[in-house]
Amino acid sequence: MHKEVVAILLAGGRGSRLKALTDTIPKPALHFGGKYRMIDFPLSNCTNSGIDTIGIITQYEPIELMSYIGIGSAWDLDVLDGGITVLPPYTSKQKGFYWQKGTAHAVYQHLNYLELYHPKYVLILSTDHIYKMDYSELIDYHTQKKADLTISSIKVTEEEAKQFGVLTIDKNNKIISIKEKPSTPESLLASQGIYVFNYEILKRLLKDITNEDANETDFAKHVIPYMIDKYSVYSYLFNGYWRDIGTIYSLWKTNMELIDYPKGMNLSDKKWPIFSNSEHKPAHRVYAQAQIQQSLVSEGCKIFGNVYHSVLSSGVFIDRNSTVKNSVIMPMVQIGKGCLIENAIVKMNLNIADDKKLIYDEVMLVTEEVLT
């Protein structure tokens, strides 16, 4: 079966800078905005862009992620030809067993999946970002430019540029160089980690430069720098809202932007919905003593206390005389009476005893360890 575009979602990473939040779940399964998970964004973008064949490469703690994805019906991806295929590390007679070593190596391991569909283009996506993007425009641009590889990029500040792969381009948007996390950025154009490859070229390259014994093969570090000189590699400029969730602070900040800057990530826009595999919970309850302002409150919450400028995920319980302020509360957290929580991200399923004061000047992750 032939497909024009197949997307590969790199969902095997842990996201170690997110600390205890990703102890038992991989970053793609991380909760965001009360009811979403990180993977909802690229998956919904695919569905909205008309891409219905997606391979999801998993490795780190995949169980919760896989049960969340299911057969992809939440994103309308339970289709007959294509749909979602979860691609775990595997053993085979020819290759034996290898863990994935780098992003390009992970794709290399699953070339046989791509071979099933023999696509014209392969779209490589990660699950690190909160954004809405029409990938079909990116692919149109890629074909228009007759490119071998197109990297989607975004304008950033000089400070931000130091955290990303920085691109320098010519006047035709052809990429001249790429530098990973430079201390003195040559431009303010950062790679978003979204790539469109011509499949034939990708296949050949991966076979050429990757082998089972290499230490690591990564798109950003190895494949792309190698291609820039020899192939036509273009930059596509993305203008929309885009946030990288790499740290506890950026996770907190981006959650808060849903309240403070709702136009940025408009989640109630019906033209470009962000789908998620919602739980079956009743509408949330606010009791007589409660006060809630400037907050997002998910289904199944029960609130007796005060909530200001916070994001509450599903099933959160806040007892009487407690106050939650400037915080992100992950699913099923139970907060006792008389607690004060400020500038925190509270890890899921946590039970916070009565009268706990968790007040921080800088955003802090609250885990079991913090409580003991």
Add this chain to the structure above:
Amino acid sequence: MKSLLLGVIDATVLYHDLHQLTLHRLPSAIQFGGRYRLIDFSLSNFKNSGIRNVAIFPNGNYRSLTDHVSSGKIWDLDRKKDGLFILPPKRKIEQTKAFISFNRLKEHMVYFLRSKQTYVVITSGVIVWNISFIEPLKQHIETKADITEIKYKNKRLNTFILKKEYLIHLILQHEYLGFHNLIEVIAFSKNNKINVYNHDGYTKMITTIHDLYESHMDMLDETIEKQVFRIDRPILSKTKDLLPAFYKDKAVVKNAMIASGTQINGHIENSIISREVKISDGAKINHSIIMQESIIKPNAILEYCVIDKHAVIGHNVVLKGTRERPYVVSKEEKIITRSKMRILHLATECAPFVKAGGLADVLAALPKHQRDLGIEVSVCIPLYKQIKNKYQNKMQYYHQFSIDDNTCKIFSFNRDGVRYYFIEIEQYFNTANIYGNEDDFIRYYYLNLCTIELIKQLDYKIDLVHLHDYHFGLIPILLKKRFNYRVKTCLTIHNLKYQGIYHDKILVNKYLHDIISESKINFMKLGIMYADIITTVSETYSKEIQYPFFGENLQDIIIKRKKDLYGVLNGLDEEIYNPKTDISIVSNYDIHTIDRKLENKRFLQKQFSFTVDEDIPLIGMVSRLVLQKGIDLVLGVFDEIMKIEHVQFVLLGTGNKDYEIQFTELEKKYNHRVKMNIGFNSFNPNQIYAGTDIFLMPSKYEPCGLSQMIALKYGSIPIVRETGGLKDTVFAYNEFTRNGNGFTFTNYNREDMLHTIKRAISFFYQKKHWIRIIEHAMKSNFSYQKTARNYYSLYESVLK
């Protein structure tokens, strides 16, 4: 474990009281709890009981229902084997009254024959509950019952468990056995062993708006909430991709249930807010249910409201219902008036101040109910001597002005949130009798002029003047032609017979030469010609007056105003006319205690020295004795009526002397079977309504009619001629569809009336039918709330 149970949902029953919410959907598709539809409860209960084979039998408009349940995937019903079956009617849709009929089930016999399960649970799609059917099934098997009925506090829930084989037997044999549905089997079959299983968690069957409202408010009770939304048996519904509820900086929310996708910037208390509702700043929502995607604009105030899907409530709009009768806004309705509407009623009588006829009662009830809708209502009437004597101490002096040497004083009085203005023109209205003075033309001419002056001098602007009958008929033309003052007018014709026609050429010329050229004047005609909208007090009457028989010579002018002519049925003050609370009758009763009505009948029979026997039909009439009321029909066949075995007759009335004499003769002739109570107030009319079986009202014409409404409320079954308000309130009983609340005949013809009386009496002797008719009659809804709302939308249409 393989389930032994097959689930059937009866979605064939329609509930009249829910009609505002069921215009576009079946009752089971009504939204509940912010994110559910009523049917989710039964489907989830099936799923949580391990049932994997479910059939839904819908009637009527089931698009919304099928759209919602879809493939049944949410309840694990998209199975290869078994699964979800929606089984629509194959033949003509029969009206289901209480429970799905065997006939309807028979249409899909194949489904029952093919299914492999041993037992069937049949339930309704309108119950809010959380039950596992495993326990009742176990009990059903252990007790070896034929049918197990699941009840809550011994209340029927239309939920039964029985063997599939037995159900198939009943479906196939029901005609032979004489049963229409399972409920009849339980009620009348003597050989069956019926087991009752009482469910102990919260349960509420939703058959009225009040049920729906109460049940929502119950969800705000923590203990009830826990019984319904259990973690071990979740209620499942279609999920939607929506942002969590967004509380903005002005949100104040107390005691509420709020679904996703909502945006809140107003006050919410004791309410349920569904998905994607927007509540703007300054809006205040209390004791209300707001359904999906409705928008509440800034500073709107809602109390005791049920707002259906996609409605818009505009800036500053105030809607207030009551706990008993919440204010219902239908799907996609837009209520957008910018500010509080200001209405001034003009009438010549208004209870309790002054009363000559039914108009006074309308003016007593309507303004209060309009006030409840958030309208600023005032009423203006002349200050008659009798009012002055009784109320002078309570009134406040408001204003004074002179017109053509006549001094006019205005007094005001606030009562129940309605403002009353009394116009004192000493020269003309300081009279003992209200109507029938020789100087009527001049009286009403100055009354009209002074009223306009009052409207102009009030310290706020009136949006619309509502005129009742002809007395204020000059106001529209005077406003337009003489004063060029802009205020909308609405004329309500309570009775077209009285028009205010004056032939005095000199007077007419003297006072009205600037606006009319004719030599005679007709107040009603001018009102009809110049008012912005014209209404009659029933829909049918508004059609009838376009024909010469009813048109009183104005039909041509009325036809010209056809597009501005509406019918709005008067209401009945249900606080006054309620057999449950009426202290003037011997025995109080309601729809659940109809047998206590018989006490009233026995009382009447004893009082009148009739044979005391509840099985004898007792016919009553409470009527003015005038031609309009069809008295000649009654007199014409009275002997024929009395030929009907045993029948007893009582009349309470006054009027035409000839009629009075004839009736007195008849009373003598049929001693101990006929009682004539001539002269009003000699006997309590409510006791007649409460004590009679049949109420006769064969009017020649009837703009609205009040007696038939009272009779219906008191369960005295009306026999009426199909005219005016009678046609709009009394519906002939049909023994096949089992609809209807009375008996009617079309032509003004004594044989037809006699035939209808005989027909009614034949049903009187068939108790099953008769009880049903009484139930339908007593359930009739004539609330003034409805009347007030209908006028409200008319006002809105003209004020836009």
